[in-house]
Amino acid sequence: MTTTAPTGTQPPAAPPASAPTPVAPPPRKGNPWLPTFRGVSLMTRIELRRRRPSTKGYIFYGILFAIVIAICIAAAIFTPAQLSSTNFEIVLIMVLGVGMLIAPSLSATSINGDSGEGVLAPLQMSHLTAGDIAVGKLLASWTVSVFALVALSPFLIYTYLSSGWRLGEMLITIGAILLVVLTFTAVGLAWSSIAARAVASVALAHLTTGFFLIGTIIVFGVSTLLVTEEAPDRDRYIDYGQMTPAAEDALNDAYMTGDFSALNADDYTCIDSEWAYTVTHTEKVAWILLMNPAVMITETAPIVDPETWEEDGRAAPGVFANVHQLLSEARLGPDDELTGYEPWDECADLERQISAAAQVSDEDMEAEWAETEADWEARQREVANLERAPWLGLGVSVLLLVGSMWIVINRLRVPYKKLRSGTRVA
């Protein structure tokens, strides 16, 4: 090949030193806005590089991580010899806390901050679509929570080993945590695309997070008042006022000794007392709690049976299992058998005592108590084993995520029709 072309194929003349490298960007059509894989990964790369923290930032993160790691070390050290899931759950809460604190703060200054610095418009001019910019910024801010997860993974793994959780369960709960952080990062991003000033958007982002984490609990508390019903009840009492002193003494003796045989039922008159007690139908408003993202996360945790946890290879019910119990209690509402009010009839009781040939035996009493306790335990088991309900929280989370990103992408699309009030494009 080398000999066949003596003169014709000289290498193309090198361009003159001043001529810049030729480039051929692909042509564009229409006004696309959907995110693309290349665009999103480039945008994420740009954001991660340019938002590398400053020295002060590193100090802040350092302090934060020192605190978190101290807590985690404590959790790891105080892991008791037997299985215990609480320590593992504390580490999971730390991951969630760090993510929820930092990621939305970062995203909440991402768009209005860039626009103020004048670096947003040049990106919008490029081939990056609104979707690329939005999703890239979302992922870049969210990555912080992934870093937190990675940084805390030694503790996570160590405490996991003695937590009685299965691997798949851990992965699902971690997935739920990352999803919640992603959602609230998107909410922060949405605020930063709406508000002109960073202070406002950061405050609004944290307020939104606060509303879903704490506000839902408050709203639940308040709304229980709406589902509280009054149930009338009629009790009967022995009327001590109309009793002869002798009869009273006899009655007191009988209560002391448990021997009612000497009493005459006719000596005692009865009075009716009508009053109202309240029943709170929490099952009607429990869904408010289910919208809480933290509750959604605990609802992804495995169910721990309070009776059989040892045979099941679980740890004793920990934080998440207790939250699940409280929540299930609310979801089931009041139990008529257990908590429902049984009218108290002192007279009937007395008559029964008198007419009973024999006294109530201790065995009978114990049997009765045992029955009550068995009922109570059955209820506890029912509550603890109630099917997990993360779906509503999951739906809310996904809805918030999609809604926020929809707002962000719409706000980033150019040509602008309306500008964020009080801002310029450039």
Next chain:
Amino acid sequence: MTATAQAPAPVREAIVATGVARSFGSVHAVQDATLTVPAGSVTALIGPNGCGKTTLMLMLSGLLRPDAGTITVAGHNPSTDAAAVRASIGWMPDQLGSWDNLTCLQTLTLMGEAYRIPRATARARGVDLLARVHLSEFAERPARVLSRGQKQRLSLARALVHDPGVLLLDEPANGLDPRSRIELRTLVREFAGEGRAVLVSSHVLAELDEMVDDAIFMSQGRTLGDDAAAMVADAKTKYRVDALEPQVLHEALAAYNVPFEAQEYGAIVRIDDAHKAAQALAWLVQQGVAVHRFGPVGSALEQTYMAMNEERR
């Protein structure tokens, strides 16, 4: 310039805008702007502060939707084909913005990648562009240490990463030192020589005089069109003649019915071109007028600007 094989495909009228308007709430930033910028030429956009130059450029660049009017850039309509319009435009905003943490070269490379240029190519082009704007020694320095003028030049380089056919430069000379201004002038002429259409706004009119082919004046959101063009053409014919004895000059001009504006130092006369100017000078000397200074009055754009009914917002 060399005959460039990779020059953007020639589009005769790179920018055409007719009756463009845009308001922000109650502020009518641009009310009626009409302009054309042919490929391979430099057009100036001139007007007082707040007359709507930046707003007009934003609409041309496909970042802002006009309320009314039609725009075509490089053959595309920004209201239907905004991405194509943006892709064909190199925009240098008047607001300086740079990624503080990134070096100049990283900035240009990432920007090139944002235009879907392969990374190696984008980087090579970044190196070339930094050389072109004389920032090579800052290639590896973070953008936050750059001075204002250096940032301005980085911004110019950034506008060129994707080799656009149309350049919108919003006050590019802002903050540049005298040498950089002259270099900018040469650069802008080179861009036009490469076949690009350049629309440049600036407040330094004396500078524009030397680099623009055409000028568009704006006032209170309106382009002034033909009136202003006529005024510029008229201003270009004005010559200033300084004589030791202005009286003698005035008499000589009056004797031959040459229209002139009498001045303390001499007179202002209208002369169509350089040949006629040479003849006129010879004739004046012949008439015994002691001419000690003879030349164009000064910046034609500046004169037109000053003659325009002056308003500021």
